[in-house]
Amino acid sequence: MSDIYNDIEPNVIDDEMVQKAIEEQFPEDIGKIAKREGINFKDVTELQLSFRNILQIDNLWQFENLTKLQLDNNIIEKIEALESLVHLVWLDLSFNNIEVIEGLDTLVKLQDLSLSNNRISKIEHMDALQELQIFSIGKNNLTTLEDVIYLRRFKKLRTLNLTGNPLCNDEHYTLFVVAYLPDLVYLDFRLVSDTTVSVSAFPACEIGQQHLTEHLGDILQLSDALMALEMLIADQLEVRVHRVLRSAFSLTIFSTMTQCRDLENRHHEELLEISITALEKSLKNELDEDLPADVQMLLVDRTTIVNAVNTSHGIHLLKIDKRESDILSNINHWQTSVTEKAVQNEIDRNRERIREIVQYIDNLQEELDNLEIMEPIV
CATH class of the missing domain: 3.80.10.10 (Ribonuclease Inhibitor)
Structure with missing residues (x-):
C-alpha cells in the first residue's frame, strides 16, 4: 500500500x-x-x-x-x-x-x-x-x-x-x-x-501568441469553475426531486397497507374464535340471544363455519391488495407527471445558465483577441 x-x-x-x-x-x-x-x-x-x-x-x-x-x-x-x-x-x-x-x-x-x-x-x-x-x-x-x-x-x-x-x-x-x-x-x-x-x-x-498564455489560462480556469458550480447545482436539484418523489410515498403506502393487513389478520383470528364458540353454544342450546337466520345457517358444523370465515378473510385481503394497487398506480402517474415537469424545468434552467456562461467566456475571449489585434507590431 x-x-x-x-x-x-x-x-x-x-x-x-x-x-x-x-x-x-x-x-x-x-x-x-x-x-x-x-x-x-x-x-x-x-x-x-x-x-x-x-x-x-x-x-x-x-x-x-x-x-x-x-x-x-x-x-x-x-x-x-x-x-x-x-x-x-x-x-x-x-x-x-x-x-x-x-x-x-x-x-x-x-x-x-x-x-x-x-x-x-x-x-x-x-x-x-x-x-x-x-x-x-x-x-x-x-x-x-x-x-x-x-x-x-x-x-x-x-x-x-x-x-x-x-x-x-x-x-x-x-x-x-x-x-x-x-x-x-x-x-x-x-x-x-x-x-x-x-x-x-x-x-x-x-x-494565439505566447505572451497571452497566462490570460487564456485564467479564462479557462474561470470557465472550469463556473461550469463545475453549475453542474453541482444541477446534480443537487436532480437528487432532491428523485429523493422526495421516488421514495416518500411508496414507503408510506407500504407501511400503511402492512398495518391494514395486520389488522385484518387479527380480526380474522378473533372472528374465527367467536364463530367456533357460538357454534359450540348453539349445538348445546346455550346461546343467550336469537341469531339472524343467515347466521344460523352457518352454525351447522365446524367445517362450514371455518370455510365461511376464511372466505370472508380472503375477500377482505383482496380488497386491501386492490386498494393498494390503485393508490400506487395513481401515485406513479402523479409522480411521473411531476418528475417530468421538474426535470424539464431543470433542463431548461441548466441550458440557459450554460448558454450564459458560454457567452460570458466567449466575450472574455473576444476581448482578449481584440487586445491581440490592437497590439502594435514590433
Missing part, C-alpha cells in the same frame, strides 16, 4: 457502508422508515459514496438496477467490480488514484463518465461505451495528442474535458481535437465555435 495512506484509514465498500449511504439519501423521516423496514438494494437506482476513503470497489453486485454511481473523492486505485451494473448511465470516479482505464466492458449504457483528477496516462479499454456522450478526463497524465484519436469511435460524444493534462500545452491542441472530433459541442467546458471548426481544417495555422 502506498505511503500516502499512512494518515488515512482505507475502506472497502460493504453492506454497512451502502446501507448508511442509502439512508442518508432520504429525508430524515423517510430515512427512519427505511432503516426500520429495510431496503431492497435492487430498488436503488442512485448511490452516492463520495468522501469515504474507499480504497477498493466491492459488494455492488446487488445494485443490479443502478443508473447513477458516485465514487468520487476517495482513494480508489483500480476500476473493478462494476460488471453487474449493466444499467449504469452516469459514473463519477473523479479525484481518486486510478492509473489505468479498465473494468468498463459491461457498462454499455454509460452516457456520462468522469475520470478527472486521477493518474491516467492513456485513453484505452473503452470500446464498449458506444453510448458515451460526456467524458471528463481533465487533470490526469495524458501527454500525447494521439490519445484524442482513440475517441473518434464514440459517435455520440458531444462534451469532452481534457483540461489540465500535459497534452493541452501543445499550441495546436484545440485545433487538433476539433479536427479529429468534429461533432464535439463542448471542449473543456467551452462551446466549440464554427470559427474553431473551420480553422481546425488547417493544422498549419497558428493560434
